[in-house]
Amino acid sequence: MSEETAHISLVVNGEPVSKEVQVRRHLVDFLRLDLELTGSHLGCEHGVCGACTVRVDGIAVRGCLMLAVQADGCDVVTIEGLSRSGEVADLQDAFEQRNAAQCGYCTPGMVMTAAELLAAGGVPDRVEIRDHLSGNLCRCTGYQAIVDAVEETAKARAGR
C-alpha cells in the first residue's frame, strides 16, 4: 500500500505544481515534505489543533484531514504564499506589535484562520473573533493578544 502513488496537478501559492504523490500522504505532509513548504505545522494530525491550516480553493482547511490527492486541481495557499501576497501584512504587523505570537508554532494556522474572518469584512466583536479562532490551539499566549491583533486589524480596515 505504501508504494501506491497518483499524479496530481495543482496550484500552490500561485505556482503550478505537478507531482507523483503517495496516495496515503495527507496534504500538509505533501506541502512540508514534497514541496518543502515548512511554514504549515503539524500539531496533532487529527484535526483538532489547527496548526496545519491552509487555504484550499479559498477556504481555510485542516491540512492534516485532507489527502494530497484530494487537492488535485485545487488552488492551495500556504502561509508562505499568503505572506508573500501582502494580503494580511496589516494583520501580521498587528501580531508583531501586540506580541500575539510567542513560540510561533500555531501562528501560521492562526493567521490563516484569522485571514478568513477578516476577508469576510465588517468588524467582528471580540466574542465573534474568539469563536472563529476556537479551532486553533495556542498553548503560549492565552489568546487575548491574538484577539486584540485581529480586532485592531478589522477596525483599521473598516477605517474606525
Added chain:
Amino acid sequence: MSPMDGNGGGGLVGARVPRPNVRRLIHGKGRYTDDISVPGMLHVAFVRSPYGHARIKGIDTSAAQASDGVVRVFTGAEISAVFEPLVSVAAHRPGHKSAPQHVIAVDKVSFQGEPVAAVVADSRANAEDAADLVLVDWEELPVVMGIEEALSPDSPPIFPELGDNVCFQHAIDTGDAAKALAGAAIVVEHEFEFGRHSAVTLESRSVLADWDPVDGRLDVFQSHQSPYQMQDVYSRHLGIPEHKVRVTTPDVGGGFGLKINVHGDELAAAAISKILCRPVKFTADRIESFLADCQTRDHIATAKLGIDADGRITVMDFENALSVGAYTAYIRFGLAEGMMAIMSAAAPYSLSDYHGRTRVAYVNKGIVGMFRGVGVPIGCAVTEVLIDKAAAAANVDPVEFRRRNYHREEAYPLTSVGGYHAYHMSLERCLDACTGIMDYPALRTEQASLRDKGVYRGIGVATFVEAAAFGPIYYGPSGARVSTQDGCTVKLEPSGVVRCNTSVTDQGQGTLTGIAQIVADELGIGMDKIEVLAGDSATTPYGGGAWASRGMTIGGEAALRAGRALKANILDLAATILQTTADTLTLAGGEVRDRETGDARMDLAEIGRIGYYRQDMLPPGTQPELMVTRHFVPDAAYYVANGVHGAHVEVDVETGFVNILGWWVADDCGRVINPLLVDEQIRGGVIQGIGNALYEHTQYDEGGQMLNATLADYLLPMAGEMPDIKIAHVETPVPDTQLGANGIGESGTIGAITVLWCAINDALRPLGAEVTKQPFTPEHILDVLAKVRD
C-alpha cells in the same frame, strides 16, 4: 521619538518593545527541528509498550526488518550496549531511590508508551509501517496505579530490587504543629486532589542527531530548552568528548518545562545515529507525546489550618503525596514536585507552627518531570483554599483575613515556616493593586444580590509565590550536572552594530528581546542596531538555558554586566583616540559623547573602523577589546516573586459548568524589563493554569491504559472560553543584582490554579459544598453538590 527608533537614548528597559525575532515566525519563516533535513537522513519510529507493566519475553523483528525502506530495527539490548542506562538518584536526599532506566526497555516495561524497539527507515511513514510488524512476546505483570496503593507496604514493588514503591519522603517541622492545632480556636480542614496532566507543547519533541564517524563529532538539532545540558548528556552517555558534541536548539514550539527534561527516546535516536553513522530524526507524534512525554502534578493532600480567637493563623498541617511514574526523571529528579509543594505552602503568612510532609510514589504511569510551576501551585492552592475556609469560619472577609495574616514589613528578610527564604514580598501592595483593578467591593455586592436570584457567582482572591532563578545551592549538592550560571558575549561589529551571544534560550517568552534591550541601553544604541543569538552549545557562553523563570534574572544580569564592560572598553578606546580620559565620555545615540555637554565626539562605526582596521593610528601597545563576555551566578538560593490573582466565576449548579467572567492579576516580578512581554507571560500562564484546573487530565484506567491520549479527548483551553485578563504591576527589584529583575514565567500558572479553586469554593459556599478535585469537571461539581443535598 520612541526608543525603538534607534536613537539610542536609553529607555528601552521598561518599554513595550516588540520582539524583533517574532516577525519571521508570523510570516511562516520559523525553523523548528522537524523542518530541518540533512543529506542521508533516516527516520526512527518507536515500538512502544501497550501495557503499563510487562515482561518482554522475546522480540521478533524479522518481518519489520524486511519491510519497505527499513534500514535496521533495534531492540533495547542493542542500544544499552552503547548507551548507559539513566540513573537518577539525588545525592543530597538520603533515602531517595530510583531504578536504572534503559532508553529503550531491555527486559521489562513499567509504563504504557515506554519504547521497546526502534525501527529506522528512509521515511517516518515506512518506519511506522514496519513498527507495526515488530512482534513482542509479552508477559503482563500486575500494575500499581494509585498513590496510596503504591505507598502501602503491601504494594508489590514495580522494581523488586528497590524493596517498595516509595521513591522518597520528606517532612518539614517548624514548631509543634500537633500541639498548636490542639490549642487553636478554629481548625479548618480540606481534601485536595490535583490530577495528572501533560505539557502539550504544540510542537512535539523532536531531535535530529548526526554522527560523523570521520571527525568523531555529534551534531544535534533538538527542540529543547538547554543545549548545554544535552551536550553534557550526549557526551557522557555516548562517550564522545564534549568539544565534539554540538547541540543546536532552533525555534522551539513551546517548552513550559517539558523540554528541559531528558527523554529516553531522544537519546536512543542519538545512539542509533552513532551506530549507523547516519543522521537520524525522531519527531514524536501526538499520541506518543501523551504517552511518553514527561507528565506533571498528580498529588493528593489533606491539610488543616488553625487560627486563634483573634483570627490570626497559628498553624498549618499539610500531608502531601504524589506519584512520579516508574522512574525518577533524569537528570533533575522529580523531587521538586513534592518538595516545592510543602516548602511553598503558607509562605506569605506569619504563623509559628507547621508540619508538612510529602511522600513520593512509584506507579505504572508516565514519568513526572518538570513543568511550569513545579509543585508550587500545589502549595499555594492548598494554603489559599484553607485561608478562605478559615476566613469564612471566622466570619472575616477573605481579603481582610489575608491582609491581617501576611508577614509584617519589618519581618523581612525572613524564612517562612516551610523554609522559603524571602528578601521581601510585596503582598499587601499586590493585594491592594489586584482588588483595586477588580473593584472587589462591587463584585461582592453584585454577588450577594445575584445569590438571591439563584445565581452562584464566586470571587476568588489568592496570593501566590514563585521561587525563581535558582542558584547553585539548589542542584549543586544533588550531583546533577545542571548549571545555574548564565553568560553573555557582546561584540561591537566594525560598522558600529552589536551582536550578543547568550546562554539563555527563548521558546517564545521574549527573553532574547529583553537581553537586547538591556545591552542596547548600556551601549546607547537602538533595537535596530543589535541582534541576539542563542541556542548553540558550541558558540555561546556556557549556561543553564531556560528553566525556573531565570532568563531575565540571571541571563539578563549577565547581559547587563557584559554590556557595561564593553561600554568601558569602548570608552577607553575612544579616550585614547580623542586624547582624553574615559570618565569624560559616555555612550548615547550610537555615539561617543562628551559626558558633560552631550556633544558628539565620534560614532560607534568610527570606533569599529579604528578598533578593527586602523590600529596603526593608535599608540603602541593599545589592544582594543571590542568583544566582552560576562557571566552571572546568583548567591541566593532563589528569588521569591509574588502576587495576587482575582477570579470571578459563575457556577451553573444545574449543569456543573464553570463560566469565567473576569480575571485580574497584580504581579511583582521585580524590575519589569518589557511590560508587553511580561504581560503576555502572565496571560499565557494564567490560561495554562485555567486549563490545568478546569479541563486537563491525563487519565489512566486501573489496568495502566491511558484513556485520553488525543487532543480530541484531552481537553485544552481554546479561545472561545477564555477571559481577557487585566494586569497591574508592583515592582520590587531583587536586591543583589544590578538589573533587579525577578522571574515571571511560572507565576500566571501558579496563581490561576490557586485562585480558581478559591473562586469556585466561594460560589458553592452558601450551598455548603466545596470542590476537592482538579480538574473541576462538571461531573465533580455535580457530585459535591449532590453530596451536600443528600
